[in-house]
Amino acid sequence: MNITTPSKITVRKIPSSRINEVNFNSLQFGSVFSDHMFSCDFKEGRWQDPIIQPFGPLTISPAAKVFHYGQAVFEGMKAYKDDNGGIFLFRPEQNFKRINKSAKRMAIPEFPKELFFDALNEILQLDSEWIKPGIGNSLYIRPFVIATQAGVSASPSTEYKFMILLSPAQAYYTGDVKVVFSEHYSRAADGGVGFAKAAGNYGAQFYPTNLAREKGFQQVIWTDSHSHEFLEEAGTMNIFFRINDTLITAPTSDRILDGVTRKSVLKLAETLNIPTEVRRVKVSEIKEAHKNGTLMEIFGAGTAAVISPISTFGHGEKIFDLPVLEESYATMFKSKLMDIQYNRSEDPFGWRYRVL
Amino acid sequence: MNITTPSKITVRKIPSSRINEVNFNSLQFGSVFSDHMFSCDFKEGRWQDPIIQPFGPLTISPAAKVFHYGQAVFEGMKAYKDDNGGIFLFRPEQNFKRINKSAKRMAIPEFPKELFFDALNEILQLDSEWIKPGIGNSLYIRPFVIATQAGVSASPSTEYKFMILLSPAQAYYTGDVKVVFSEHYSRAADGGVGFAKAAGNYGAQFYPTNLAREKGFQQVIWTDSHSHEFLEEAGTMNIFFRINDTLITAPTSDRILDGVTRKSVLKLAETLNIPTEVRRVKVSEIKEAHKNGTLMEIFGAGTAAVISPISTFGHGEKIFDLPVLEESYATMFKSKLMDIQYNRSEDPFGWRYRVL
Numbered sequence: 001m002n003i004t005t006p007s008k009i010t011v012r013k014i015p016s017s018r019i020n021e022v023n024f025n026s027l028q029f030g031s032v033f034s035d036h037m038f039s040c041d042f043k044e045g046r047w048q049d050p051i052i053q054p055f056g057p058l059t060i061s062p063a064a065k066v067f068h069y070g071q072a073v074f075e076g077m078k079a080y081k082d083d084n085g086g087i088f089l090f091r092p093e094q095n096f097k098r099i100n101k102s103a104k105r106m107a108i109p110e111f112p113k114e115l116f117f118d119a120l121n122e123i124l125q126l127d128s129e130w131i132k133p134g135i136g137n138s139l140y141i142r143p144f145v146i147a148t149q150a151g152v153s154a155s156p157s158t159e160y161k162f163m164i165l166l167s168p169a170q171a172y173y174t175g176d177v178k179v180v181f182s183e184h185y186s187r188a189a190d191g192g193v194g195f196a197k198a199a200g201n202y203g204a205q206f207y208p209t210n211l212a213r214e215k216g217f218q219q220v221i222w223t224d225s226h227s228h229e230f231l232e233e234a235g236t237m238n239i240f241f242r243i244n245d246t247l248i249t250a251p252t253s254d255r256i257l258d259g260v261t262r263k264s265v266l267k268l269a270e271t272l273n274i275p276t277e278v279r280r281v282k283v284s285e286i287k288e289a290h291k292n293g294t295l296m297e298i299f300g301a302g303t304a305a306v307i308s309p310i311s312t313f314g315h316g317e318k319i320f321d322l323p324v325l326e327e328s329y330a331t332m333f334k335s336k337l338m339d340i341q342y343n344r345s346e347d348p349f350g351w352r353y354r355v356l
Numbered sequence: 357m358n359i360t361t362p363s364k365i366t367v368r369k370i371p372s373s374r375i376n377e378v379n380f381n382s383l384q385f386g387s388v389f390s391d392h393m394f395s396c397d398f399k400e401g402r403w404q405d406p407i408i409q410p411f412g413p414l415t416i417s418p419a420a421k422v423f424h425y426g427q428a429v430f431e432g433m434k435a436y437k438d439d440n441g442g443i444f445l446f447r448p449e450q451n452f453k454r455i456n457k458s459a460k461r462m463a464i465p466e467f468p469k470e471l472f473f474d475a476l477n478e479i480l481q482l483d484s485e486w487i488k489p490g491i492g493n494s495l496y497i498r499p500f501v502i503a504t505q506a507g508v509s510a511s512p513s514t515e516y517k518f519m520i521l522l523s524p525a526q527a528y529y530t531g532d533v534k535v536v537f538s539e540h541y542s543r544a545a546d547g548g549v550g551f552a553k554a555a556g557n558y559g560a561q562f563y564p565t566n567l568a569r570e571k572g573f574q575q576v577i578w579t580d581s582h583s584h585e586f587l588e589e590a591g592t593m594n595i596f597f598r599i600n601d602t603l604i605t606a607p608t609s610d611r612i613l614d615g616v617t618r619k620s621v622l623k624l625a626e627t628l629n630i631p632t633e634v635r636r637v638k639v640s641e642i643k644e645a646h647k648n649g650t651l652m653e654i655f656g657a658g659t660a661a662v663i664s665p666i667s668t669f670g671h672g673e674k675i676f677d678l679p680v681l682e683e684s685y686a687t688m689f690k691s692k693l694m695d696i697q698y699n700r701s702e703d704p705f706g707w708r709y710r711v712l
């Protein structure tokens with residue numbers, strides 16, 4: 001499903017690669033960047049001047065609207081390499097659709113599909129050495145759009161910059177993930193921007209997440225802002241609950257991100273005849289299931305960690321430990337997803353997208 | 357109440373002022389900037405290197421967290437000049453407190469008070485020519501903080517930049533302001549960041565405001581996200597209702613910005629023996645009051661326009677026009693506030709702060 005089009009992207013290559021300066025065995029997520037970056041400007045009503053150039057600083061007005069009004073959206077995807085040097089993306093058209101859905105909600109002009117895929121293909125081929133083979137290794141891809149017009153009046157920008165950055169990532173073992181169910185703070189409002197990958201949604205979570213960390217939890221599971229009775233999602237993952245053998249997750253809404261990993265897990269579950277329920281999940285129901293021993297697992301699903309099993313959840317002053325399972329859904333879904341991502345299995349759903 | 361401290365601010369002056377290039381009679385709000393800007397960096401755990409230098413572009417990593425996670429807060433204030441060349445701020449300690457309140461919620465380190473005031477005093481003295489005398493003319497002041505650490509992982513930045521930009525502004529006649537009461541979209545959640553001047557709160561309003569504009573309204577009056585039954589505030593103004601002679605406004609909360617203009621209006625009303633009620637205001641109550649002829653006025657209150665009388669409100673498919681009053685509260689509060697701001701009257705509450 002490669003989209004082949006005559007690319008109009010200007011390419012300015014780095015004189016010599018920085019790759020030898022990088023220790024691929026001790027990467028901190030999101031802190032090292034590949035040789036090149038893609039950018040394209042929106043001005044005079046259209047996207048123009050697409051260019052791939054060496055990764056480096058931007059020159060931008062301090063009055064750029066992104067700094068003042070958070071008019072910015074992003075995506076998160078990964079490129080995977082198989083043992084033959086093949087390079088793959090996982091359902092990238094989902095990310096393409098989502099960045100434009102996010103953009104629309106933030107009054108940002110949509111980015112053209114052809115250019116999105118051309119840019120990805122070109123930059124990934126250019127920086128293909130930055131993708132290391134081996135399960136868990138990947139190149140994290142960060143497409144994003146920022147409002148660049150200079151002006152401190154609260155109205156949509158007339159100028160934007162779309163960019164793609166690439167950051168090599170290792171398999172990351174998240175360890176025992178302890179989460180707390182939110183009782184006071186919230187992530188999104190009905191009629192708000194929670195469903196969008198709008199920049200401000202993430203900064204707004206830092207403070208409550210810091211408070212959770214001080215109490216020994218790594219992440220917050222957000223609940224609805226009105227009653228805090230319904231479990232929604234984590235900061236960068238959708239959340240699944242397994243009660244007996246049934247897999248349960250909250251429906252997407254204007255508060256909850258429509259995760260690619262989430263929908264892929266649901267699809268896999270369907271073909272594996274695992275009963276699934278997409279419905280609102282009450283905090284009290286999960287506590288009850290824990291009490292009577294039917295709560296088997298909770299796990300998060302998102303591009304960064306694929307699947308993160310949760311070992312403990314907190315609510316109020318109480319701590320609830322989850323059993324350690326021999327055969328968990330979490331492990332099973334994780335390996336099935338990664339087998340598809342790394343070209344180690346069949347791809348019955350057409351989820352793989354070959355770059356090279 | 358000037359805070360005099362030995363300033364440690366480095367000053368790099370512009371070789372020759374750009375002021376003669378500017379037509380002060382046709383300023384578009386927030387689009388022209390004065391000769392200088394202030395900046396100060398947070399790194400290694402402290403604010404350092406405060407500098408005033410010519411206004412100009414920043415050099416910043418495309419991976420800076422502000423672009424990806426909207427970790428940014430701002431303030432809006434004005435400097436006013438009287439006919440003797442005196443320069444004044446209006447209750448600047450309120451803005452100082454509020455930027456740090458916003459910062460805390462966004463996991464941004466607080467900025468030191470002394471440096472905030474030193475920076476304001478120095479830059480305003482340097483660019484004092486940019487403040488024109490005459491009622492309505494002012495220099496809009498935009499302090500803000502952005503997360504500058506390069507990194508595409510969703511966690512608080514370790515580095516920040518605090519800046520102050522100055523933009524000359526004219527009296528702006530907002531004309532007939534038509535507003536619509538929101539029925540679907542919302543601005544803030546309980547437990548969210550609505551009370552903070554967090555950048556993302558503003559970008560999130562652009563799309564619903566565009567939809568309102570298409571229907572002929574300039575602004576949206578946000579309602580609570582849960583029921584849309586209670587009126588909260590506008591995009592950059594708090595909202596007051598006058599029923600008979602009583603002035604009513606919503607209480608501040610974690611969804612509503614604690615506006616300086618709002619609290620000043622409430623204080624003035626108190627001393628003028630105008631009955632005030634700070635309580636939740638129902639959409640149905642306002643419609644009812646309109647019907648029975650007791651709804652006299654609605655106006656917005658905020659630094660930019662001071663007081664904006666509202667001529668019309670819409671709800672659902674209905675349009676409600678407000679009477680044109682001979683002696684409106686809006687006009688009265690506006691002139692009382694401006695008299696204090698421009699040093700034309702007594703200052704019984706100690707609201708004026710003299711810069712020069």
Ligand SMILES: Cc1ncc(COP(=O)(O)O)c(C=O)c1O
Pocket residue numbers: 076197233234235236237238257258259260261262301302303304
């Ligand atoms: C808020 C939020 N929820 C869930 C997810 C998981 O989505 P995906 O599986 O598409 O990575 C993400 C990450 O992108 C996210 O930011």
Ligand SMILES: Cc1ncc(COP(=O)(O)O)c(C=O)c1O
Pocket residue numbers: 432553589590591592593594613614615616617618657658659660
């Ligand atoms: C959301 C919001 N409400 C109200 C106001 C009015 O506040 P102030 O009177 O302090 O300018 C502002 C502007 O600062 C605002 O951004």
